[in-house]
Amino acid sequence: MRLNDVISAIFRGVGQVMFQNNILSGILMLVGIGFNSILMCLFALLGTIVSTLTAIFLKYNSNNIKNGLYGFNGTLIGIAVPCFMSINIWSILLMIIASIVTTLIVYVFEKQKKLPTLTAPFVIITWLMLLISYAFPILQQSKIEHTISKEPLLLLQALSLNFGQIMLQGKSLFTGLLFFLAILVNSRKMAIEFFLAGLLSLIVCWLPFVETHSINNGMYGYNVVLTVLAIANILNTKTHIYIKVLVGFILSLVIQFVGLKLGFITLTAPFVISVWIVALYNTFFDSKK
């Protein structure tokens, strides 16, 4: 594979976190992460490179490699390490191993055709990394005690972080703007779906039992955005597409709510589960017609 193709595959890999097979999309997403944290930006790039090179080295399907499909789980693992762990030689080593292993998991996943891979490998690997970190204090971040006071609803912040949290970015409001632009330069249709999904997920603020603090931090939007994009664009949905998008919308909100209430670090698991449910329905019911 030529160097040009490898570089292209890496940036497309970043873009594929939000289903954008486009170099400029990947660059804009990295810039967006950079406005939030330069360290995370570098780790995102590193994770994508390791995952992609692993696939090249193992001679996996070269079209999939070129389209960035072996990269995006590495991107997320790269970000997860500075997000959840202390940065030192051990955590970096762990990240590199995790980025290699994730490519193997993606490869195994592709052997079956019923469920799309999505970010399932990232979720599995990161949960494993978190378990490991609980056993090794050297991997742990110094705990920050958040004393959550009653805070007002901040809709603009919530909207922006709904997008930022897709890549675990929870500080800069500019990150969400760049993620939106990253999609807009590739597909106007997906950009509108992306924006509307992030916006409409804010209606959870009408439910009195949902914590305002979580809404403000974008915790109730990122799974919805990914779910809507996936059902409308990635699944080969042929019938009742609006109803299925609505079902995915509600499922991802409910699963995230339950996950947060139980104290989980949910990552993008609610998104993966919601899309899989719709995908299974498509396979078993729609294909019979």
Added chain:
Amino acid sequence: MRLNDVISAIFRGVGQVMFQNNILSGILMLVGIGFNSILMCLFALLGTIVSTLTAIFLKYNSNNIKNGLYGFNGTLIGIAVPCFMSINIWSILLMIIASIVTTLIVYVFEKQKKLPTLTAPFVIITWLMLLISYAFPILQQSKIEHTISKEPLLLLQALSLNFGQIMLQGKSLFTGLLFFLAILVNSRKMAIEFFLAGLLSLIVCWLPFVETHSINNGMYGYNVVLTVLAIANILNTKTHIYIKVLVGFILSLVIQFVGLKLGFITLTAPFVISVWIVALYNTFFDSKK
């Protein structure tokens, strides 16, 4: 009429407040109202339902019903009640009666062809309701004394409320964003006109005799936005369209200024009058050519 058509007619009815014959537009507008006040959102829906069902029951033109043309005055009446009155069984009863009567007025209006109906029935009925409420203390809101201190010009708030006030929404800046999106999903052309009209109406801030408080509350924009949209899209304007839009732009600003100075609750009367003036000009001068 099938249930599907009735539901569609109701959401299109909400959308028609801003000339959008589109279900998604109506839903987004309701969500926008909901971010400002859930109570108003419910009343908007209720008013639309009553108005639309009245038209169905009276077997009015079924195409007009399906396109939501009997609904949108009911939407606005529904919102006006929690906006201007105390909420109790009497005001709700008054609202239901008003929503029924408005459909009759729309029907009468359609008998002539010179003037488009627009929101004239809403303006007439709501002024009547306000007169009634002055006679019955039980309908009145507890008076809030606004001590208007000298406030700075807040352009972003003013821009957003210029859109929100189209449906009497004056608190949340998110409402205006949702109204803009509601139009964007239906027509890019109208969305640009909508945005530019709301933005350019802010030039009233250059006139030293215009109260900053009113500009900040969006009082100088909503009539302009509706007027520009109507002249550019609803009237069958064939010649000098730019000049007529400009005339409507200025007329609606001047009428609103005079109305506010005289202490009126102007509602959308400046919009209705401005468009009618241009419509009459079209009828009597342009059609002769």
Added chain:
Amino acid sequence: MRLNDVISAIFRGVGQVMFQNNILSGILMLVGIGFNSILMCLFALLGTIVSTLTAIFLKYNSNNIKNGLYGFNGTLIGIAVPCFMSINIWSILLMIIASIVTTLIVYVFEKQKKLPTLTAPFVIITWLMLLISYAFPILQQSKIEHTISKEPLLLLQALSLNFGQIMLQGKSLFTGLLFFLAILVNSRKMAIEFFLAGLLSLIVCWLPFVETHSINNGMYGYNVVLTVLAIANILNTKTHIYIKVLVGFILSLVIQFVGLKLGFITLTAPFVISVWIVALYNTFFDSKK
């Protein structure tokens, strides 16, 4: 030339500051300046009128006049006077003379074909005016001592002023929005390039030696935006357009950085120099192929 054409030429002249040969673009830019300062808006209009009338009076190429190409340097000179000088009869007189002379310089520039004129006449004339003002205290503004304290990075302000500073507007965040819309109504492609260039120039905030105060004031964006637009749209670039845009992007940032460090009032000189370098490369290397 008919009055219609003259009025059109004046507004197109304003629009040409950002390469938009479009009346509405010019109007929106003037409104944008007006939100920042009505005085500057009037001077911008005056400068454009004087420059354009000079060209008409001297019977210069009538197509260029109609397309506003003799107006835009006058626009900028008009703005520069209230920006850098005290307003009195002498500075106004100086401005009128400068606006006349700039048209002569544009005319001379057009005799050669290697370099596009761009805003070079404005830069030269304004530097001359500044030199003159140093000799005549009556032209000088009362000095305002800026005590620059350590300030936080304000990305949204920086983004907006990146656009506003193209026309020396550094106060209102609304000005940048109107400049963006001014381009959007004429060309969606250029609007996207405009926005992305202004946004991506903010990555200078990652360089620790760049002053946050200058970034917040939009000083690092306006040259980049103009450079990107010019290389992508004005130069007849045929090959490697992405790489040339990237080179212009970096050049304009570096030249602006050096200029600011040396204490210059750089105006749009970094933009002019960057585009000229790429233009010369195009002439001497690409045309041989």
